[in-house]
Amino acid sequence: MQEYLLQFEQVYYTYSGTQQAALTGLALKILSGTKCALIGQNCCGKTTLFLLANSLYKPDSGIVR
Helix, strand or coil: CCCEEEEEEEEEECCCCCCCCCEEEEEEEEECCCCCCCCCCCCCCHHHHHHHHCCCCCCCEEEEC
16 A cells, blocks of 8 residues: 555635635645655645645645645
8 A cells, every 4th residue: 555645635725815716626645755846837826735734724625634
């Protein structure tokens, strides 16, 4: 069985005061012991993903493990 360092399952997050979602249906699995990089344009959800991963934010729906 594979062990995951981080796992997102159908994660949705919208900042209060906005109508546009920051993350919609995010599904991501990162295996333990692997190296990866997260790149993207400004305002695409990178920081939101890490804030959710560190439990500083709670998703509107979905699971973060």
